[in-house]
Amino acid sequence: MMFVYDAELASHSEKALQQLIDHLAYACNEFGLTTSLKKTNAMDLDISNVLCISVGDHTLDVVSNFTYLRPIISNNLALDAELNTRIGKAAAVMARLGRRALSYNMLTINTKMRIHQGFVLRILLYCSETWTLYTRLECRLNAFYLRTLRKILGVK
Known part of the structure; x- marks a missing residue:
């Protein structure tokens, strides 16, 4: 897998999502893949919650909507x-x-x-x-x- 244009990670808690992100970043690093941090976003379905997910020293932008595989x-x-x-x-x-x-x-x-x-x-x-x-x-x-x-x- 040389290029991944769209990927989605889902979890029930912020801590579990951070762990998934960390594992993905580690795997990408092991295979020499880079992640476009400008295009990487986080979204929480619980609007009252303030989400804080980071990749390395970069904190992901939290968005209210985004396009994923067209929808x-x-x-x-x-x-x-x-x-x-x-x-x-x-x-x-x-x-x-x-x-x-x-x-x-x-x-x-x-x-x-x-x-x-x-x-x-x-x-x-x-x-x-x-x-x-x-x-x-x-x-x-x-x-x-x-x-x-x-x-x-x-x-x-």
């Missing part, structure tokens, strides 16, 4: 930031497809729906199997979905 993880477990990102990316793809493929009159509705499902919905629902949706978030997803369907069908 956004937040310490309050809210999905708002992730949903905003997903809808924004899907809307950008929908706009590009709308200028090219979806506005092309020679394509059937079935073909346009397959393009929509293959590109827009895959981006919108990426990692959604891990989400816990509440009614408000489900309504936002449904509103975006219906808006894209109306655009494809030409319904105003």
